[in-house]
Amino acid sequence: SGVDVAVVGSVNLDLTVPVGRVPRPGETVLGADARRGPGGKGANQAVACARLGLRTAMIGCVGEDADGGMLAERLRAEGVDVRHLVPxxxxxxxxxxxxEEGDGESTIVVSPGANGRLDAGRVRAAEGTITGARAVLAQLEIPIPAVAEAVRLATGTVVLNPAPARPLPRELLSRVDVLVPNRHELAVLCQAPTPESPDEVADLARSLLPGGPRAVVVTLGADGAMVVTADGVARVPAVPVRAVDATAAGDSFCAGLVAGLLAGEPLAEAAARGCRAAAVTVSRPGAIDALPTAADLAAPPAPGPAASPA
Ligand code: ATP
Known part of the structure; x- marks a missing residue:
């Protein structure tokens, strides 16, 4: 039988160097010990799904190099089916x-490399896995034709996290069941200014529905999420935690949402599960290391200050 979720997306090596201060152009600074680990929204979401107990396949590309081998091995160790992670x-x-130490702000250069080689043909090579999956989860760190082919082939629930933000063809959006942008990504999709008030967020999300996705779930950081469908708007509160590192919060949210949908929960309940997963990630340092297991979600969340009022 097929997997629960086929994740179609990027796999990166995250090379992190802590520094006292970001160098100016042409300058050299000494940093602390470098950390190398898996990253990329595709890999993060695949590991997040696997940790939540979903049978998960990763569809993507890595290089024919030591980093690619290391990343495939790490995903496999997390329980992710990597047969369609192609070198x-x-x-x-x-x-x-x-x-930057102190405020913890990051300056990042992303070199997509092998991720940019995931084309429609390579996605089609995983057709059986995609059509057999109960859900397909994709993001936008891979070429749009690859995303379009995956959602075209999907027979299960299609969840698209449109990050990093870019405008999408209507045809692609029409095949999405649940679109999961943050406020900024929502604005780019609608080619509008970033919405500020909840009413503005709801109006913009609603504008995508005709001929588009069946639902838009907007993530709102410490304000939780908003579920917008033709039936109306529902607010889902964040789980109050002491925020340590928000990296991969959105990825964790998406995995929790998919787990909820596959458990047959209504959308608002699935989004609440997404908020619970993301809250754990926000309360821990790192990206993949901060992703919760199903057991973490069953336990009460670590205490923290109340989320800012919506
Ligand atoms: P990232 O790019 O860091 O992965 P994002 O911008 O895609 O995040 P956000 O809307 O910032 O997504 O956060 C995703 C989810 O994480 C929110 O819907 C919320 O459930 C949770 N979250 C984020 N920040 C906090 C916080 N301070 N406290 C509790 N939950 C939070």
């Missing part, structure tokens, strides 16, 4: 992260 003749995707 291609291009360097493995790389995110060079200069992490």
């Amino acid at each position: 291609v003749p291009a360097p493995t995707g790389l995110a060079m992260i200069i992490l």
Whole structure:
């Protein structure tokens, strides 16, 4: 039988160097010990789904290099089916992260490398896995034709996290069941200014529905999420936690949402599960290391200050 979720997306090596201060152009600074680990929204979401107990397949490209082998091995160790994580003749995707100590702000260069080689043909090579999956989860760190082919082939629930933000063809959006943007990504999709008030968010999300996705779930950081369908708008509160590192919060949210949908929960309940997963990730440092297991979600959340009022 098929997998629960086929994740179609990017796999990067995250190379993080903590520094006291970001160098100016032409300058050299000494950093602390470098950390190398898996990253990329595709890999993050695949690991997040696997940790939540979903049978998960990753569809993507890595390089025919040591980094690619290491990343495939790490995903496999997390329980992700990597048969369709294809080595291609291009360097493995790389995110060079200069992490400024103190405020923890990051300066990042992403080199997509092998991720840019995922085309419609390579997605079609995974057709059986995609059509057999109960859900398909994709993001936009891979070429749009690859995303379009995956949603075209999908027979299960299609969830698209349109990050990083870019405008999408209407045809693609019409095949999406649940679109999961943050406020900024929603604005780019609608080619409008970033919405500020909840009413503005709801209006913009609603404008995507005719001929578009069946539902839009907008993530709102510490304000939780908003579920917008033709039936109306529902607010889903964030789970109050002490925020340590928001990296991969959106990825964790998407995995929780998919787990909820596959458990047969109504959309608002699935979004609440997404908020619970994301809250755990926000309360821990790192990206993949901060992703919760199903057991983490069953336990009460770590105490923290109340989320800011919506
Ligand atoms: P990222 O790019 O960091 O992955 P994002 O911009 O895609 O995040 P956000 O809307 O910032 O997504 O956050 C996703 C989800 O994470 C929110 O819907 C919320 O459930 C949770 N979250 C984010 N920040 C907080 C916080 N401070 N406290 C509790 N939950 C949070």
